[in-house]
Amino acid sequence: MNKKTRIRFAPSPTGYLHIGSLRTVLFTYLIAKSEGGTHILRIEDTDRSRFVEGAQESLIEVLNWIGIDFDEGPNMGGKFGPYVQSERKEIYDKYKQELLDKGEAYYCFCTPDRLQKMRENQQAKKLPPRYDRTCRDLSKQEIEERIKNGEKYVIRQKMPKSGEVVVNDELRGEIKFKAEELEDHVLIKSDGMPTYQFAVVIDDHSMEITHVLRGEEWIPSFPKNILLYKAFDWEAPKFIHMPLTLNKSGGKLSKRQGDVSVEDYKSKGYLVEALINFSVLSGWHPKDDNEILDIERLKKEFNYRDMGISPGVFDIEKLDYLNGYYIRQKDIDELTELCKPYLKENLKKTNDIEKQSDEYIKKVVAIEQERLKKLSDIAEITTFFFEDELNYDHEMLAWKKMTSEQAKENLDIIYELLEKIPEENWTNDSIEDSIVTYLKAKELKIGEYLWPMRVALTGKKASPSPFDVAEILGKGESLKRIRKVK
């Protein structure tokens, strides 16, 4: 009795992938994978006025970046195509006629002007704005005449005038709506294209979709969809409405208050692994308490029946943590490649990164790996590795209660020690050994020497160990930087 799972991700091509939609695709993908089903991509572009050039291509590009694939879709074909709604007009026309013939839908000639006035009137009387069904019972003759006269029309669905519509959400159970709350909504627009409400039902049915996964914001129109299935006498798929993701102040995540597109996060240096792990944790939780989840593990463990239903706040700090975690796990060669674009961008003004050897860059990345929360952080914290002139306040050289005079004296000692280390022995270990051994023998305070040394080498208060920095900089450059202080 169990049909093979067919689940679709149906974005409208806006030109970018909303961070909330990332969770949706992730879940459709995981449901498909965990149930051995088919993952389908369908483009919902029935609104011609919102056409965005190249949107479909860029959508597929991010989806590829995330690593989510489809079994059927616009560029890969499949038995149920086309997978782009604007190319399915004939199909919609056919079903539109069927509905009209059945008496479940009707022509409406009301002008947008009239409708707007109607709504204003209703609002003034504090009535809910709803279509007044003026055209619901026009005679066949009148309809034919008005069409002949070239009047524009839409097709509306005939909703029941009384009774109750009971719908079933897989997560929430039964939800009841009173029929009189429902509007005779538009199914076919005056340009002949279907509305979302009509197209989803037709497409989901004709593509044999078994699970509809969408955001909670669709619950209010859920009964309309179910009524359409009933009008056609079709069996409805399972509906899973996911809780919304809210911004920090509890509102809807929108463009105005910051980054909402996956592309934004990508360019800021967030890793796919982190984005996936973070997204899935909003609304779903593993059985054990290990929250580090990679895609392979998710494919095995994910079950939509365990999803939560309360809306969640988008917590960027947790995303940052996860991102830092995955950066620390990265193989150094791979991380270096990932960091290069950010280094290049930042060094345009000061230096040319192409002049640096790959070895050098790799060392710089390796030494900063545990400090990165985002890939983009690499640029700012490593400038001193690429600059010829360090700009910093020499007051900074003094450690705790030291004077800067003392700091300079201590640097003299460091300089002498470093100078004695032969070029071929210039490694962080031998540098550390030579300095620490000396300081300990003389019972000197380590911090009073290493702090000035680090500042002299990096010009920063926070940096990796001065031994590591010195090794990467090389003997000549290190000595030069210390000498400059004097």
Add this chain to the structure above:
RNA sequence: GGUCCCUUCGUCUAGUGGUUAGGACACCAGGUUUUCAUCCUGGUAACAGGAGUUCGAUUCUCCUAGGGAUCACCA
């Protein structure tokens, strides 16, 4: 405003008719450490309120409150 959805630490959440209400992020403290970061240890912190059912409710029911969504020829 009508309708609908939601309600466990600040945030994401686990969980049960009887638990010291668990974990993660954040935060605080301590340790490692020359700084930052990492890492380790520990800590603060929650069942929205009321009524009912029950020997017993965070858990079940109802009400209230709060938050959110939606009310287009947009999806």
